[in-house]
Amino acid sequence: MKRENSDRLFEKAKKLIPGGVNSPVRACKSVNAEPVFINRANGSKIFDADGNEYIDYIGSWGPMILGHRHPAVIDAINSALNSGTSYGAPTGLEIKLAELITEAMPSVEMVRMVNSGTEATMSAIRLARGFTGKDMIIKFDGCYHGHSDALLVEAGSGVATLGIPGSPGVPKSFVAGTLSLPFNDIKSVEEAMKKHGSEIACIIVEPVAGNMGLVLPCDGFLETLKRLTEKHNSLLIFDEVMTGFRVAYGGAQSVYGIVPDLTCLGKIIGGGLPVGAYGGKREIMEYIAPQGPVYQAGTLSGNPLAMAAGIATLTELKKAGFYDSLNAVSEKLGNGLSKAADKAGIKVSVARSGSMLGMFFTENNVIDFESAKKSDLKLFSAYYRRMLEKGIYLAPSQFEALFVSSAHNAEDIEQTVYAAEKVMAELKDF
Numbered sequence: 001m002k003r004e005n006s007d008r009l010f011e012k013a014k015k016l017i018p019g020g021v022n023s024p025v026r027a028c029k030s031v032n033a034e035p036v037f038i039n040r041a042n043g044s045k046i047f048d049a050d051g052n053e054y055i056d057y058i059g060s061w062g063p064m065i066l067g068h069r070h071p072a073v074i075d076a077i078n079s080a081l082n083s084g085t086s087y088g089a090p091t092g093l094e095i096k097l098a099e100l101i102t103e104a105m106p107s108v109e110m111v112r113m114v115n116s117g118t119e120a121t122m123s124a125i126r127l128a129r130g131f132t133g134k135d136m137i138i139k140f141d142g143c144y145h146g147h148s149d150a151l152l153v154e155a156g157s158g159v160a161t162l163g164i165p166g167s168p169g170v171p172k173s174f175v176a177g178t179l180s181l182p183f184n185d186i187k188s189v190e191e192a193m194k195k196h197g198s199e200i201a202c203i204i205v206e207p208v209a210g211n212m213g214l215v216l217p218c219d220g221f222l223e224t225l226k227r228l229t230e231k232h233n234s235l236l237i238f239d240e241v242m243t244g245f246r247v248a249y250g251g252a253q254s255v256y257g258i259v260p261d262l263t264c265l266g267k268i269i270g271g272g273l274p275v276g277a278y279g280g281k282r283e284i285m286e287y288i289a290p291q292g293p294v295y296q297a298g299t300l301s302g303n304p305l306a307m308a309a310g311i312a313t314l315t316e317l318k319k320a321g322f323y324d325s326l327n328a329v330s331e332k333l334g335n336g337l338s339k340a341a342d343k344a345g346i347k348v349s350v351a352r353s354g355s356m357l358g359m360f361f362t363e364n365n366v367i368d369f370e371s372a373k374k375s376d377l378k379l380f381s382a383y384y385r386r387m388l389e390k391g392i393y394l395a396p397s398q399f400e401a402l403f404v405s406s407a408h409n410a411e412d413i414e415q416t417v418y419a420a421e422k423v424m425a426e427l428k429d430f
């Protein structure tokens with residue numbers, strides 16, 4: 001596979017952009033690889049600067065649930081584009097997207113648009129603090145909630161990939177109010193709430209964790225969070241930036257039947273354009289300026305192009321049977337990858353929630369960040385590089401999920417499983 005153009009671009013990028021990338025995991029450092037530069041994408045395929053074609057399972061890290069350049073999304077963006085790109089004033093498009101979101105998630109009675117998932121979680125936490133009058137927060141090791149100061153403790157995603165426990169530049173006092181507990185550990189949450197409940201503004205969680213690889217919630221974990229936040233007058237925040245409209249149209253909260261106080265969204269609701277949102281109970285959301293005292297604003301918030309892309313995307317997702325066929329294709333992939341590993345005698349732990357998949361190179365049951373970190377990272381790196389060579393574009397980290405889109409067809413899955421079988425056979429005695 002030719003890489004000349006990508007290599008040349010990376011050399012140049014490194015001189016102008018820190019690490020040559022605008023988001024750390026893209027650099028592929030942890031898998032001892034260099035990034036391929038992308039020229040274009042279409043459907044389930046992505047094409048690099050040297051003309052190589054890959055089946056894309058990153059999907060821009062989650063948003064592209066319809067695949068790339070879905071005609072309905074492209075048309076909606078084009079039509080918004082012809083009217084203007086930004087007004088800094090309200091539009092009907094914002095109402096339409098808010099309607100689609102609140103209909104999909106009954107816990108979300110009002111919603112505020114922002115420009116990224118990071119902004120959504122940061123603002124939701126400020127709101128939780130303002131509403132409860134309390135300062136401390138609880139999060140979980142290996143969950144990623146964007147890069148705002150208070151949430152960069154024991155975080156997942158790129159922070160986990162690069163092995164950074166906390167980040168320089170975050171003042172100690174900013175994280176003193178953040179308790180990070182093991183995911184799925186009901187006992188430790190009970191103890192922490194018993195001790196600090198009166199100071200805890202909120203518990204924020206990825207209801208299905210997708211930033212330490214894919215880790216499902218154990219029986220009773222989310223219910224416990226709901227019960228304890230209610231008991232201690234704290235808020236429960238579901239960070240569904242990744243899972244919202246991904247694991248089901250109504251998000252993980254609809255799958256597990258839990259009603260959070262606040263929900264954070266992003267990724268899919270922007271249809272590939274930069275969007276985030278946070279919403280929840282009316283009485284809480286009314287605390288936000290200008291209706292209430294908690295301040296939060298944004299020059300480009302509710303941007304018309306982004307709203308149009310989001311509306312078009314959710315409208316496609318709402319169609320009857322959409323998730324059934326997407327999930328069936330995803331199940332085929334999960335089963336195929338498990339079988340490929342079995343055949344080669346390589347121990348893996350595969351998990352799936354809708355069209356989000358994870359495969360850890362470990363024989364242990366992965367229930368939290370500790371157990372996720374026991375995966376064989378060297379083996380993952382070798383697998384990643386060989387899969388890329390065979391035209392399969394996976395996230396370059398053991399701690400990231402894999403996303404299937406409605407553009408992936410049976411042939412894509414067969415080709416991917418075939419590649420995995422070959423690669424696993426090569427890695428048999430790794």
Ligand SMILES: *Cc1c(COP(=O)(O)O)cnc(C)c1O
Binds near residue numbers: 115210266
């Ligand atoms: C991606 C992600 C974020 C951050 O969103 P950005 O748009 O990258 O700022 C926050 N929370 C979760 C669960 C995510 O997956």
